[in-house]
Amino acid sequence: MNAPAVTAASQRRRRPHPLVLLLRWTVLLTLIVAIVATTAIAFAPAPRVAASPLALPRPSGEPVSVAWPEGVARAAGYAVAGMDGTQQRWGDEDAVPMASLTKLVTVLTVLEEHPIEGSDRGAEITLGRADINALGAAIADAAPTVQVFDGMRVSQRDLIEWSIVDSAGNAMWSLANWAFGSIDGYLAAANDWAERHGLADTVVDDPSGLSLESRSTAADMTELALLAVADPIVLQSMGMERVAVPGGSAANTNPILGDGFIDGGKTGTLRVWGRNLLVTAERDIEGEPRRTVAVILGVVTQDAMNAAMLALVDSLWDDFGTVTLLPEGTPVAEYRAPWGGSVQAATAAELQTDAFGQHLPAPAFQPAEAAGAGIAVGAPRGEIGTVSALGIDGEQTQVPVRTDGMLAGPDVGWRLTHPTTAIGWYFD
Known part of the structure; x- marks a missing residue:
C-alpha cells in the first residue's frame, strides 16, 4: 500500500499551533518558577530575632524604723x-x-x-x-x-x-x-x-x-x-x-x-x-x-x-542590708519570632545589692553587644547580656543572663503561607 503523499497542507496539520506552543512553554516556565520560588522560600535564611525585655519584679523592703524625737523637738x-x-x-x-x-x-x-x-x-x-x-x-x-x-x-x-x-x-x-x-x-x-x-x-x-x-x-x-x-x-x-x-x-x-x-x-x-x-x-x-x-x-x-x-x-543602722532583687532563673527577656518560635533568657544567678529599708534600686537588663541584633535560629544556649543594679554605695552589681534553649526556625508550612516575608529575608 502506498504511503500518503507528504504535502504542505499535511505538514501544517501535524505542526502544533503557535498558541499551543506558547501555552506549553508558559506551563513549563511556571513550573520552573514555582519550583525555584518554593525552594527559595523553603530555604530562606530566617532572620535574627531581637530581645523583648520583660517586666522585672520589684521587691519591696521593710519600712525604715526611725526613733523620731517626739515630745522633744519641733x-x-x-x-x-x-x-x-x-x-x-x-x-x-x-x-x-x-x-x-x-x-x-x-x-x-x-x-x-x-x-x-x-x-x-x-x-x-x-x-x-x-x-x-x-x-x-x-x-x-x-x-x-x-x-x-x-x-x-x-x-x-x-x-x-x-x-x-x-x-x-x-x-x-x-x-x-x-x-x-x-x-x-x-x-x-x-x-x-x-x-x-x-x-x-x-x-x-x-x-x-x-x-x-x-x-x-x-x-x-x-x-x-x-x-x-x-x-x-x-x-x-x-x-x-x-x-x-x-x-x-x-x-x-x-x-x-x-x-x-x-x-x-x-x-x-x-x-x-x-x-x-x-x-x-x-x-x-x-x-x-x-x-x-x-x-x-x-x-x-x-x-x-x-x-x-x-x-x-x-x-537607722539596722535598716541597711543586702537584699536579693532577682532570684536565680528570673525571666528577663524573651525572643519571640513572627512564626511563633520563642526562647526566654533568665538570670544565671541571684542579683543581690545593698539597700536601705524600702529604698531598693531598680534592676535593668543590658543586652551584650554581640547579642544586640538578636539571636539566630538554632543558636545554642548562651549568655546574651546582664541584668544589673546600682547599690547605695554607687557600685554596680550584675549577673549574667542566659537563654534557656534554642530558637526553633519556621516550618515549611509557615514559610509557604508567608512567601513575601520569607523572600524578604534574602534582602534583610
Whole structure:
C-alpha cells in the first residue's frame, strides 16, 4: 500500500499551533518558577530575632524604723549619703530659725565662689577695722567669737574652721564679707545658692545665724547636711575635735562628736528658739562604710538633744542590708519570632545589692553587644547580656543572663503561607 503523499497542507496539520506552543512553554516556565520560588522560600535564611525585655519584679523592703524625737523637738530629718530618695522628715513643716546651722550655708556658698583644693589653706586674708567691729557685734549678741586684730593675717580655711568647730560668729562674718565684698553681696549670693541647690524653703538673713530670719525647714536642712558631707573641706572641719584659735585652742561645740559613730556635725543655739543639731555618722555595715546625716531642730535642753540625736542615728543602722532583687532563673527577656518560635533568657544567678529599708534600686537588663541584633535560629544556649543594679554605695552589681534553649526556625508550612516575608529575608 502506498504511503500518503507528504504535502504542505499535511505538514501544517501535524505542526502544533503557535498558541499551543506558547501555552506549553508558559506551563513549563511556571513550573520552573514555582519550583525555584518554593525552594527559595523553603530555604530562606530566617532572620535574627531581637530581645523583648520583660517586666522585672520589684521587691519591696521593710519600712525604715526611725526613733523620731517626739515630745522633744519641733522637727527632724535624716538621709543616707549617696542614695537618692532616702530623705525623710518629721514634725513641723514650717521654716524655723537655723541658728548657727546657717554657717554651713555660708561656708558652702563661699567655697563655690572661692574653692580650696586638697590640703591647701586657701586665700590669705588681711583683717581690718570692719572685722574688729564684727567681733564687737558678736560679743554684744553673746555669740561665740575668736579674738582678732586690725591687720591680722588669716587663711580662708582658718575662718572656716573657727566658724564650724568653735562656731565663732565674727569669723563667719569676716569670711562672707571678704568673699563677696559686702554682707549684702553675700546675702544675694547665699540665697541664690540655696535656690540653685533645691533649698526652696531656706532664707539667709545673715552669715552666722544670729538673725531669727535666717530660717529653713527640716527637709531643707537634711539636704544641706548631704551637701555639707559631699564637700571634703566641710566634712573634715565638722569632724575636728579641736581647732587652733588665737591664744590657744577650742573644742568642737558638738558634745556627741565621737559617740554613736557620729564623726561630724554642727550645732546651733538661739536663746529665743532653742537648740539645733546637724550630724553625720559613718559605720561599717557588712564590711562596707555607710554614711548617714540627721538634723534635729528646736530642742530646749542639751541633754535632751544629745539623747534624741543618738537614738535617731542608732535607729537607722539596722535598716541597711543586702537584699536579693532577682532570684536565680528570673525571666528577663524573651525572643519571640513572627512564626511563633520563642526562647526566654533568665538570670544565671541571684542579683543581690545593698539597700536601705524600702529604698531598693531598680534592676535593668543590658543586652551584650554581640547579642544586640538578636539571636539566630538554632543558636545554642548562651549568655546574651546582664541584668544589673546600682547599690547605695554607687557600685554596680550584675549577673549574667542566659537563654534557656534554642530558637526553633519556621516550618515549611509557615514559610509557604508567608512567601513575601520569607523572600524578604534574602534582602534583610
